[in-house]
Amino acid sequence: MTLADTVSLAWGSLAHQPRRTLLIALAMSIGVGAVVVLTALGEGSRRYVLEQFASLGTHLLIVLPGRAETTGASPGVLSGQTTRDLTLADADAVTRLRGVARAAPLNVGVAQVSRGGLSREAVLLGSTADMLEIRHMRLGQGRYLPAGPSDQATPVCVLGESIRAELFGAGNALGEWVRIGDRRFRVIGILATQGQQMGFNTDETVAIPVAAAQQLFNTESLFRILVEARSRAAVPAVKESVLALLKARHDGEADVTVITQDAVLATFDRILTALTLAVAGIAAISLGVAGVLIMNVMLVSVAQRRSEIGLLKALGAPAASVRRLFLAEAGLIAVLGAVGGLILGLAASFVLGRLYPALPIAPPLWAMAAAVATALVAALLFAWLPARRAAKLDAALALARR
Amino acid sequence: MIELDRISRGFQVGDQLVQALREVSLAINAGEFVSIMGPSGSGKSTLLNLLGLLDRPNSGIYRLDGADVTGLDDAAAATVRREKIGFVFQFFHLVPRLTAAGNVALPLLLAGMAPSERKAKVARLLADVGLSARAEHLPSQLSGGQLQRIAIARAMSMNPALLLADEPTGNLDRATGREVLALLEDLNRRGTTLILVTHDQEIGARAKRHIAMEDGRVVGDTHPSPAGGGEMP
Incomplete structure (x- = not known):
């Protein structure tokens, strides 16, 4: 059986039960839509934060008093020493540094x-x-x-x-x-x-x-x-020389912290990307739920269409063709749901973008691709059991019943 | 064409083994018209399923066109069914959502025939059973006799050498049943081997060879024309 014939036969059976087909596709749409909207929000807030940092200038270094890292000071040497403050003279000295x-x-x-x-x-x-x-x-x-x-x-x-x-x-x-x-x-x-x-x-x-x-x-x-710094490339060197200068000015005590914009940027980028992925993952769970729904409906469908399956086998369809036919049905539902979900998600993102103009809301392409792929994989995975059951059906038994 | 050698088939029902066929040996030649008759549970449906490769024997050998088809795997058995065997059922078994033409086209579609070629062939098949005008009708819009004629057109779509009919007139009134049988006899005259399982004495009597079954055994094999196939005990 050719792929086109398989798909058109599967489509015919889906079109024969339009309400059932649309309902499962809707479940799938909600899952895909949720992934799209949530990643759009996550990506939007990530970009918002990054833009905020960029508005500060990416060549920026921030010097603050005190060490950010813990050193193993023994409790015996509590000599009343506190961190030295940064002074105006320190700032003037920094201004004269190379780079x-x-x-x-x-x-x-x-x-x-x-x-x-x-x-x-x-x-x-x-x-x-x-x-x-x-x-x-x-x-x-x-x-x-x-x-x-x-x-x-x-x-x-x-x-x-x-x-x-x-x-x-x-x-x-x-x-x-x-x-x-x-x-x-x-x-x-x-x-x-x-x-x-x-x-x-x-x-x-x-x-x-x-x-x-x-x-x-x-x-x-x-x-x-x-x-x-004079350039982005100079940032690490400037950081070193600022640290060295202030250490020298503070009697050899490394008691300041220098934060570079890049490091902060990278950290925020990582955190917010992880957040977006986590949110996408949670939304993807709903695709799994939709997959279970597909399995349930397909199992009922296989039971209802026993004689049709038996007939196909009698007419010379090998088990593999029968399996492909049912997988094609699940795949078509997933495609239908994915398209609906993308429309739903993009529409919701558009509305959110209008409600919060400050957030640059746009669903990332990778998230849309991943949502569609997950929907397809979930549908095919969960349809595997019903499809296998159909393929293994005893044709003689299925045809004997009325 | 068909050679069965000591075929046995049993079914496990609860903790009891029901022997549906007991060492059945049978030879049927190409072009024969054979009726298989016998009471319910005599094993005639099981025999038909085995002949159609829808079931496998527990023991014995089945040769079709000289080739041993007893142990074929699923895909190979499907290919043999597709190319050599046509089925006609008591309950027609048409797919309700497909039109008459769609139903007739199913075996061609399974065989991977191109749509254009398929269309011409389906038109010819429907003309052969006199239902060209009903091509776009759904099964629910057709009468029992029309449904069975479409089922026959479907069974003949791949020009099978063997046509297996399980009570083909069982769900039709007598007049329509005769029409359907006439159609089958016509196919047989044109060379198709026809094996027909029936309860109906009148229909069974039309066959040229009568096999009677009882309790999983062949108990009678009358041959009006001895020139036919091999004699069985």
Whole structure:
């Protein structure tokens, strides 16, 4: 029997029971659709996070105080030694290193920002002029923090767009004075609105010179030093030289941690890919359930069509042909279900994409291929037993009954 | 054409072995018209199934066209059935969702014949049984006599040398039964070996050779024309 004839004979028998066929195909569709939608969501969040990181710049290194790894310190040497803080001088030294395009110290705190009777809390970023470039921020009006020695506490500030709107409304803000904590600062720039960036909403921040922030928060230390390497290739070398420099500056104590953007990126990528796969796997379980449904329906079908199977055998169909016929039926149902599932999944992804425009929702091609393949394999696997039963049917017995 | 040598077939029913055929030996020549008659349980259906390779004997040898077909595996037996044997059943056994033409085409489809060639052949077969006008009808739209004629057309589609008919008139009224039998006799006259199992004395009497069975044995084998096949005890 040719493949075309097998398929058309199988199709005829499916078309003869349209409701039953559609119901099993629907079960299969839901499974395929679930895989498509869930992987679309997983892939969407992965891309969202990666884009967030990329917006920070991929040449970025972050220096933070303290060692991230545990060393085997014996309890006997508790000499009151704590980790050394990062200082402005450290940041200046890092800026002069080979391979470093720019570096910016960073202090972060929350302070009350007020103008006249209006007042609100804002995230205060103490930094230098290089911060603008390093964080890929854009200015709306005016200029950013002034270049020059980092220890100069010039009383100027750059407002995020929401802060400006809340304090000044429609009025002019540039050149006006605001009170931050117990000091007055002149507004020299407004950031363009750009929304969320790695948990910080830049619209709700206020930037001031790092020295001013240190005075405001009464501290000598830095929260972070952000370093931008000249190129992506230079990142590992810069990491080594930053570590070596700070070790030397801290009396031979390796007490800082340098996180490279690449490492963070790779970690998040791994975690989120694993998450997407896990979600896809869970959704694929429903394909297994649909497979069991196919098996059940096929077993009933074989029992109902005993005399037809017996007839085919009497007319000269070998067991293998009978088996292929039933497998073709299962395969056709799976194809029907897979097509329906893809349509269902893509439609649902489209709707979700409309509901959450921030998430770049798009079902990955591999997931769609895998869902279709899994549906086919599950259908054929679970149809194997009924098909085998049909193939093994005793033709003489099947034909004798009415 | 057919040679059975001490064929036995038993069935396990519960803890009892029921002997359906006991050492049956039989020879049937090409072109014969043989009726097999006997009471229920005499083994005539079992014999027909064995002849059609739908069943296997427990012992004995079955030769078809000189070749031993006793121990053929499933695929080989299917090939022999497809190419040499046609079946006609008491309950017609037409596939209800296929049209008359679709049913007649089934053996050709199983044999892998190309669709265009198949179509011409089916038209000829339906014309032979006088049902060209009913080609696109479903079995549920046809009468018993028409159904059996379609079943005969299907059985003849591969031009088998041997036609096995199990009570072909059992579900038809007398007049229609005679028509169907006339069709079978016509095929026999054109050279097909016809073996017919029946309860009906009148139908059985039309055969040229009568085999009577009882209790798994051949108890009578009348041969009106001695020039035919080998005499059996």
